[in-house]
Every structure is written in C-alpha cells, then in structure tokens.
Amino acid sequence: MNNKILETLEFEKVKALFEPFLVTAQGRSELQVIGPLADMKRVQGQFEELAEMADIFVESPHFALGETKDISGLVARLALEGQLNIEEFLALKRLLEVTKHLKDFYEDLENVQLTQLSRLFENLEVFPHLQGSLQSINDAGFVESFASPALAKIRRTIQESEDQSRQVMQDILKKQGEMLVEGIIVNRNGRNVLPVKNTYRNRVPGIVHDISASGSTVYIEPRAVVTLNEAITNARADERHEINRILTELSQMVQPHHAAFKNNAWLIGHIDLVRAKHLFARKYQAVVPEVSADHSIQLLNVRHPLLEKPVPNDLYFGKELTALVITGPNTGGKTIMLKTLGLTQIMAQSGLPILADRGSLVGLFHQVFADIGDEQSIEQSLSTFSSHMTNIVRILEDVDQDSLVLFDELGAGTDPQEGAALAMAILDDLRLRGIKTMATTHYPELKAYGINTPHVENASMEFDTTTLSPTYRFMQGVPGRSNAFEIARRLGLSSIIITEAQSQTLGNTDVNQIIEKLEQQTTESRRRLDKIKEVEQENLKFNRVLKKLYNEFSREKENELDKARGEAQEIVDLALAESEQILKNLHDQAQLKPHQIIEAKTQLKQLVPEETKLAKNKVLKKAKSQKAAKVGDDIIVLAYGQRGTLVNQLKDGRWEAQVGLIKMTLAKDEFDLVKKEEPQVKAKPVNVVKRANTKGPSARLDLRGKRYEEAMQELDEFIDQALLNNMAQVDIIHGIGTGVIREGVTKYLRRNKNVKSFGYAPQNAGGSGCTIAIFK
Known part of the structure; x- marks a missing residue:
C-alpha cells in the first residue's frame, strides 16, 4: 500500500x-x-x-x-x-x-x-x-x-597476595604511624601506598608513586610489599587472559x-x-473485526484512536453502496469521520484490533487513496484548487475496483457552481467503475446528487442549534443543512434582515425543513437505539451477576458435599475401628478361626461407599504427583553452592549437569531444583479402573518403589488374602533402600497373631531385601 x-x-x-x-x-x-x-x-x-x-x-x-x-x-x-x-x-x-x-x-x-x-x-x-x-x-x-579451574586458582592467588600485602601495610601503620599523615592505606595508580610526611620520605624505603599538591605528603609503596603487588599485577594479567580464553571457548x-x-x-x-x-x-476496548469478501463495511461505535475523547459513531457501507457524501458546515467533524474510516481500515488490514464494538465488519482493499488537507505549494506555484486537482488526477489514474477513495472538500477552492459540477462528475466516474468512495463537501448541489443517484447516499454531522456547537454525531442517510439563519437569529441579527434573506432563498426553505425533520427522526432513532443499548448492557450485567451467583452456589454446594463426604468417612472409619475391636474380642474369647475373622473384615470393608474409595485413591494419586527433575531445569549444586543446568539423565538414575564450563555427574540428593513460579494447573480427574483378577492368589508381594502408607495398605490386604487361601508361607520383597518399608513390614508381622514366624530370605533368594513369613 x-x-x-x-x-x-x-x-x-x-x-x-x-x-x-x-x-x-x-x-x-x-x-x-x-x-x-x-x-x-x-x-x-x-x-x-x-x-x-x-x-x-x-x-x-x-x-x-x-x-x-x-x-x-x-x-x-x-x-x-x-x-x-x-x-x-x-x-x-x-x-x-x-x-x-x-x-x-x-x-x-x-x-x-x-x-x-x-x-x-x-x-x-x-x-x-x-x-x-x-x-x-x-x-x-x-x-x-567456577568458570574454569585455572581462573579459580588465579583468583585464590590474588586473594592470598592481597591479604599478605594488607597485613604488611597494617604492620607498618602500627610501627611507623608517627611518620604518616593519616593512618590509612590509599590507592595511587592501582597500587596500595602509604601517605608519608615529606620530612620522613627517606626513612620509609619504597617507591614514590605521587606527591600531594602542597608537597607535604608523599605516597610511597613500601619495599616490603612491592614484590607482592607485582605478583598481584601479574596475576591480574593472567586473570584477564584466562577470562578472554573462557569467552573465546564460550x-x-x-x-x-x-x-x-x-x-x-x-x-x-x-x-x-x-x-x-x-x-x-x-x-x-478494541475488538477483532470480521473481514468481508465483497468490500462491505459495518463499523459499530467506531472511534478515532488518536483522539483523547472520541465520539463513537456507526457507519454502514454495504455491498450495494458505492459512494457516501457527507455535507454540512465546517468544524462539524466531517474530516475526522473520513480519517476514522481510513485509519480503521488500515489498522484492520495490518492485523491490529480496531476501536469499535463487536460485530464490526471491514473490507479488504489493495489500496486506500486520500485527498485530505490543504497541499498548496508556493515552490510549484500551485493554488489550493490546483494542488487538490493534481492529487485527484493521480488518484483517478491509479484506482481500481479493489480501492477505497477518501475525498475531503471535493471541488473546493474554485467557483462554487463549477466546483460542484466537477465534484459530481468525479463521483459519478468512480461510481460507474464500482469504486467505494467517501467524500465531504460544502456544495448543496451534491445533496440532490446523493438523493437522485443510485448506489449513492447522503450523510451529515449533527449540529446543536441550542448551544451553537457541533455534537460530532454522524447521521447517515440525512444530508447536511445550513444553520446560518438560526445561528444569526440566536446571535441577535434583526428578524427583518433574516426574513428578507429567507425570502431570497425560498426555493431551499422546503428542503431545509425536510432535512430538519429527517434530523429529528434520526435523533429520535438514535435516542431509542441508545436506550436499547442501555437495556442490553443492563441485561449483560444481570447475566454476569447471575453467572457469578450460580458459580458461587456451585462452589458452596461442592464444599458442602465435600464436608459431608468427610463426615461420612469419619463415621465409616470409626465403625471400622469398632468392628476391628469387636472381632479382636471375639477372637480372644471364642477362639474363632482366622479365616472367619478375615471374611468378616472383608464384608465390613465392602460397606465403605464408592465415593470414599475414590477420594482415597485421589489422595494416593496426589501424593505421587511430586515435582520431578527434568532436562533443562536449573539447579543449585549443594557441595559448591553454584548454579547449573541438568543436561542428561544416566541409566543408574544419576544426572549430568553443566556448571560453567565444567560438566559433572550428580546424584539426586546432591542438588536442589531452583524454584520457579509455576502457573496453577487444574487437577485432572482420577480414573478408577477395576481390573479383573485373572490369575490365582500370589505368594509373593513386591513393595519396592512404593510409598510407606501405600505399602502398608497393600501388605495388609495381601496377608488377608493369603490367610483366606490357606497359604503356609509368603515372600514379601521390600528391598534394602532406606529401610523404612522393611521396618514397617517387620512391625506389622510382629503384631499379627496369625504369623508363626518370619525372617530374611537366604542370600541367594534376596537376603535382607526380602522377608519370609510363615503362618500358624
């Protein structure tokens, strides 16, 4: 474009x-x-x-x-x-x-x-x-x-030399303080020196680096630290060289x-x-408009983006409409309306949101041409009319059916009759070529052209005759009218003069009256439309309030249900505990058989509601969903306190990390993840899947890799099942690890009265990583 x-x-x-x-x-x-x-x-x-x-x-x-x-x-x-x-x-x-x-x-x-x-x-x-x-x-x-071992060594050397140099200087300060102007160490030319009184300069051996302006103070680097400072200078040169090498390698x-x-x-x-x-x-409050395929334009409450307090207006430029002619006096906002259309089109075609309401529609044009403003040229000896006409000629040569044309004060700057005729001829040429055009003009002749010509529509900007000021409201379908008589009357011009003037324009009086009625009808329609929009906004607000109340009700309902589930779970847990105690007493008193007790316990557990089981599964699932390390995560190496990044995970569970230029292998407990603010993620629903038991009872239970609570629950169910099936002994694989699960298994078997004895498996069968339990 x-x-x-x-x-x-x-x-x-x-x-x-x-x-x-x-x-x-x-x-x-x-x-x-x-x-x-x-x-x-x-x-x-x-x-x-x-x-x-x-x-x-x-x-x-x-x-x-x-x-x-x-x-x-x-x-x-x-x-x-x-x-x-x-x-x-x-x-x-x-x-x-x-x-x-x-x-x-x-x-x-x-x-x-x-x-x-x-x-x-x-x-x-x-x-x-x-x-x-x-x-x-x-x-x-x-x-x-930590960027390199060499750099770390050089900096340790520098630090040690500086400490030694500082200690030597401190010793001199204590022993020869009376020879110094001040008891401090100062820096001259990058070297640590002492401010020595000029009268004692020969009594402090060393190198003179500077003398004060008055000559009373001599800045001497003691001979005892010269060698150390030289070493520091050389080490700093080595440091710069090593840093340069590191940057080259990086x-x-x-x-x-x-x-x-x-x-x-x-x-x-x-x-x-x-x-x-x-x-x-x-x-x-901008929106993404729809894009039409036939150059149709519909802008709802469109605003100019560069105005501080723009007046929103509606603009309809349908498929059948070719030209829109805006008439009316100056300072009414005609040019702003023209620019608003052009700027909105360019913003939309640039992929930018436009300042309008939802439901707005824009066209798609290959070119947008405009003749706006006074381009009078002194250098080229062009008048206002000539400069406008030169630009219009260029536009008429370049436009095609995929163009949008904007004319401001078309035909102005010359004889009104000839200017109006030129304006109508130019608009007619563009209309016959099917090119969408919006034009502003002062000429009353174009009002009749807009009424009598197909595919052309009049428009105007509203003017408040009470306040004698424009409202900047766009009125489509209504031609502009002159308010000169009304303004003159309100400003105090004699009624005789006004009546005489009106008699000389008698032919236009009826037209102005018709236009005035059209303006009143348009204003009334807009007032009703604004009222409808207010009602619509109230409905939207009411709808939002209802949705908010509904969401709050739903949350409260869910909270109450969760509370009820929790209370029910407490009742169930209490009942199960009491039943366990009853069964224990029965076993102690009546010497019931173990399988009878286990069958009774199974029947009692079946009384637990399905929702309670689901909640329990959710808790177990949540316990497993801990944040795990992954490639690319930032870490802190605990041994060195340095920051690095995980680059690879080895088969044995250890990690490779890049720390500066050094790559090292770390175990999980040798580093911490750097915490980041993570967006809240909604919990996914837990699917409870019941698997059919297609195999017979197993005499072996593997608890490796399980959490303690989960392992103890599985162990309890496994022992019950083994007793129901009259098994003589079972194997419980718990691994060695930290020993927590192994200790839990030992405590459980020790408490269970149905277990005759238990102990670790032979060395070739798992050793201390497996426990064999023998039932009575």
Missing part, C-alpha cells in the same frame, strides 16, 4: 500506542515494519493469533515475557566466527532464559487449544547445556570463579547455533507483538 496514505492518516502515531506494551527489542522492531496487507489469509491468520492470545490470558491472566535485547549484532558476529563480549553474552543468556520460560509455559498450558500460536511455541529451541555454561557469567557481567560453543538464536528471537518478538495487541485491545 502507498506510503502517502499512511503519512496522511498518521499511522505511525497509531503504532506508537502499542509500544508501551512491548518488552522485547525484536517485538519493537517488528512493530516498526508492520503495515496493511491485502492477503485475506494472512490477515485472518493474524486475527486468529490475537483470539488465541485472549484464550491464553483467560487461562493464565498474568502471562508475561522477560525483557530481551537486540541480538542481531551478536548473531552476525557469530556467523563470522567472531568472539562475543560480556554484554553480548548477557543478551544471549537472557534470550535463552526467556526461550526456556516460554517453552515450559507452553508445555504446562492446559484447556487452551492453539493453532496459530502453537507453531511459534513449538519451534522455540532450548539449549540447556548452553544455559548451564553461561551461568559462569552472572547477571552483573562478572565471570564466576563463543566457539555457541557459534554453531547462531541461526537458531536468530529464529528464537524472531519467534519471541512475534509472541510479544501479539501479546501487546491483546493488552492494547483490553485498555482501549
């Missing part, structure tokens, strides 16, 4: 409204090049992205991105196999962190179906091993000592992935731009 229309309608100022919502350099760069498109598929794709972003904010209202810097320079440097500096590494490190955050966010996102945005999230590429290596550069740009490490970094930056920037569009829409 031509740049002239973008300048005329101040599209750059509109784009500037989106900048406060952007947090990435790439997002800001993409905003700068955004512009109107004529491809229906691409425009619809951008609107779908915006709709999906709205769904994301419903699920995660605080969705945010981390701030990133421009990486185009460092990517170009890597492409040439150059070395990155500290600032560039910090920018790259930040990019990798934001990439990892977005990738984790997408993987944890539930209840949201993404199509357009999913391709952005899925194409993000994470580099956990690079993130681990870049931890050696902290956020302040300091290269950590540059070589990241160099093969420069194309992926560039792609990640673009993806993050595009997600940032879509997020900014959504935040803009929320703040300015």
Whole structure:
C-alpha cells in the first residue's frame, strides 16, 4: 500500500500506542515494519493469533515475557566466527532464559487449544547445556570463579597476595604511624601506598608513586610489599587472559547455533507483538473485526484512536453502496469521520484490533487513496484548487475496483457552481467503475446528487442549534443543512434582515425543513437505539451477576458435599475401628478361626461407599504427583553452592549437569531444583479402573518403589488374602533402600497373631531385601 496514505492518516502515531506494551527489542522492531496487507489469509491468520492470545490470558491472566535485547549484532558476529563480549553474552543468556520460560509455559498450558500460536511455541529451541555454561557469567557481567579451574586458582592467588600485602601495610601503620599523615592505606595508580610526611620520605624505603599538591605528603609503596603487588599485577594479567580464553571457548560453543538464536528471537518478538495487541485491545476496548469478501463495511461505535475523547459513531457501507457524501458546515467533524474510516481500515488490514464494538465488519482493499488537507505549494506555484486537482488526477489514474477513495472538500477552492459540477462528475466516474468512495463537501448541489443517484447516499454531522456547537454525531442517510439563519437569529441579527434573506432563498426553505425533520427522526432513532443499548448492557450485567451467583452456589454446594463426604468417612472409619475391636474380642474369647475373622473384615470393608474409595485413591494419586527433575531445569549444586543446568539423565538414575564450563555427574540428593513460579494447573480427574483378577492368589508381594502408607495398605490386604487361601508361607520383597518399608513390614508381622514366624530370605533368594513369613 502507498506510503502517502499512511503519512496522511498518521499511522505511525497509531503504532506508537502499542509500544508501551512491548518488552522485547525484536517485538519493537517488528512493530516498526508492520503495515496493511491485502492477503485475506494472512490477515485472518493474524486475527486468529490475537483470539488465541485472549484464550491464553483467560487461562493464565498474568502471562508475561522477560525483557530481551537486540541480538542481531551478536548473531552476525557469530556467523563470522567472531568472539562475543560480556554484554553480548548477557543478551544471549537472557534470550535463552526467556526461550526456556516460554517453552515450559507452553508445555504446562492446559484447556487452551492453539493453532496459530502453537507453531511459534513449538519451534522455540532450548539449549540447556548452553544455559548451564553461561551461568559462569552472572547477571552483573562478572565471570564466576567456577568458570574454569585455572581462573579459580588465579583468583585464590590474588586473594592470598592481597591479604599478605594488607597485613604488611597494617604492620607498618602500627610501627611507623608517627611518620604518616593519616593512618590509612590509599590507592595511587592501582597500587596500595602509604601517605608519608615529606620530612620522613627517606626513612620509609619504597617507591614514590605521587606527591600531594602542597608537597607535604608523599605516597610511597613500601619495599616490603612491592614484590607482592607485582605478583598481584601479574596475576591480574593472567586473570584477564584466562577470562578472554573462557569467552573465546564460550563463543566457539555457541557459534554453531547462531541461526537458531536468530529464529528464537524472531519467534519471541512475534509472541510479544501479539501479546501487546491483546493488552492494547483490553485498555482501549478494541475488538477483532470480521473481514468481508465483497468490500462491505459495518463499523459499530467506531472511534478515532488518536483522539483523547472520541465520539463513537456507526457507519454502514454495504455491498450495494458505492459512494457516501457527507455535507454540512465546517468544524462539524466531517474530516475526522473520513480519517476514522481510513485509519480503521488500515489498522484492520495490518492485523491490529480496531476501536469499535463487536460485530464490526471491514473490507479488504489493495489500496486506500486520500485527498485530505490543504497541499498548496508556493515552490510549484500551485493554488489550493490546483494542488487538490493534481492529487485527484493521480488518484483517478491509479484506482481500481479493489480501492477505497477518501475525498475531503471535493471541488473546493474554485467557483462554487463549477466546483460542484466537477465534484459530481468525479463521483459519478468512480461510481460507474464500482469504486467505494467517501467524500465531504460544502456544495448543496451534491445533496440532490446523493438523493437522485443510485448506489449513492447522503450523510451529515449533527449540529446543536441550542448551544451553537457541533455534537460530532454522524447521521447517515440525512444530508447536511445550513444553520446560518438560526445561528444569526440566536446571535441577535434583526428578524427583518433574516426574513428578507429567507425570502431570497425560498426555493431551499422546503428542503431545509425536510432535512430538519429527517434530523429529528434520526435523533429520535438514535435516542431509542441508545436506550436499547442501555437495556442490553443492563441485561449483560444481570447475566454476569447471575453467572457469578450460580458459580458461587456451585462452589458452596461442592464444599458442602465435600464436608459431608468427610463426615461420612469419619463415621465409616470409626465403625471400622469398632468392628476391628469387636472381632479382636471375639477372637480372644471364642477362639474363632482366622479365616472367619478375615471374611468378616472383608464384608465390613465392602460397606465403605464408592465415593470414599475414590477420594482415597485421589489422595494416593496426589501424593505421587511430586515435582520431578527434568532436562533443562536449573539447579543449585549443594557441595559448591553454584548454579547449573541438568543436561542428561544416566541409566543408574544419576544426572549430568553443566556448571560453567565444567560438566559433572550428580546424584539426586546432591542438588536442589531452583524454584520457579509455576502457573496453577487444574487437577485432572482420577480414573478408577477395576481390573479383573485373572490369575490365582500370589505368594509373593513386591513393595519396592512404593510409598510407606501405600505399602502398608497393600501388605495388609495381601496377608488377608493369603490367610483366606490357606497359604503356609509368603515372600514379601521390600528391598534394602532406606529401610523404612522393611521396618514397617517387620512391625506389622510382629503384631499379627496369625504369623508363626518370619525372617530374611537366604542370600541367594534376596537376603535382607526380602522377608519370609510363615503362618500358624
């Protein structure tokens, strides 16, 4: 689309409204090049992205991105196999962190179906091993000592030498304090020196680094610390050399992935731009319009985005309507209405939300042309009329059926009769070519043209004759009328003069009266429409209140049900405990057979409601859903207190971690995960599946890998089943591990009166990892 229309309608100022919502350099760069498109598929794709972003904010209202810097320079440097500096590494490190955050966010996102945005999230590429290596550069740009063993050794040497130097200087301060101006250590030219009185300069051996302006103080580096300071200087040179070597090694490490970094930056920037569009829409109450295939336009309560308090208006520019002619006096808002239409079209075709209500419809035009404003040129000796006509000639040569044309004060700047005739001829030419046109004019002749010509409609801007000021309300279908007589009367002009003037324009009086009645009817219709909208808004509010009350009622109902279930569970647990005690007493007193007791216990357990069992299963399921480590997670190595990143899990359960340039192998208890703020995830319903028992009773129970409570429950059920089947002995595999489950098994078997004896299995059959129980 031509740049002239973008300048005329101040599209750059509109784009500037989106900048406060952007947090990435790439997002800001993409905003700068955004512009109107004529491809229906691409425009619809951008609107779908915006709709999906709205769904994301419903699920995660605080969705945010981390701030990133421009990486185009460092990517170009890597492409040439150059070395990155500290600032560039910090920018790259930040990019990798934001990439990892977005990738984790997408993987944890539930209840949201993404199509357009999913391709952005899925194409993000994470580099956990690079993130681990870049931890050696902290956020302040300091290269950590754990970046390499050599750097750590050099810094220890520097620290030791500085401590020795400081101790020597302190000793001198104590022993020769009377020779010093002050009892402090100062720094000159990067060396620690003492401020010695000039009269004692020969009594303190060393190197003079400076003399005060008055000459009374001499700054001397004592000979005793010269060697130490030289060692420190050399060590600092070694430190700089080692840091440079580390940066070179890191540059070589990241160099093969420069194309992926560039792609990640673009993806993050595009997600940032879509997020900014959504935040803009929320703040300015903008909407995503529908796009028509036949150039139809329907704008509901459309507003100009650059006005501080715009007046909303409705505009209908249907398929059959070719031209819309707005007549009326100046300062009524005709030009603003013209610009609002053009700017809304350009915003929509650029994939931006428009300032209108839901249900709005925009067309799709290949070009938008406009002749707006006074372009009088002194250099080219062009009058206002000539400059306008030159522009109009150029527009008429370039337009086609896929164009939208906007004319402001068409035919102005010349003889009114000739100007009106030219305006009608130009509009008729565009009408016959089927080109949608909106034009503003002062000429009364165009009112009749709008009434008598097919596919052309009149419009005007409302004027309040009581306050003698425009209301900026758009009245479609009503031509504008002159208010000169009414204004003159209210300003005090003699009624005789006004009557004489009206008699000279007698032919137009009836027309103005008709227009006045049309305006009254339009105003009344708008008043009724506003009343209908108020009722509609009240209904919407009432509907929202009802939904809120219904949701609160549903929550309270569920809470009461949960409370009732809990109370029922307590009653059931109490009944089971009492039944256990009764059965125990019966067994002690009547010497009942064990299988009779077990059968009775089974019958009592069957009395437990199914909902209680389901709740119990949910508790067990929840106990298992603890956060587990995964590749790419940030960790703290407990032994060193350093930060790293998990890069691989070994078969024996241990992990490989990248800590600076060092890769180390760690057990699970040798590191802690770095806690992150995770979005709340709704618990998935637990499916209780009953499996048919297709095999006979087993004489072996495996409790390895189970939690203590779960293992004890399974053990109790297993022993009952074994007794029911008259088994002589059973094997209980509990493993060695921490010994908690093994101890629990021992305590249980010791308490059970049906167990004759128990002990560990032979060494070749499991040893202390398995217990054999023999029944009475």
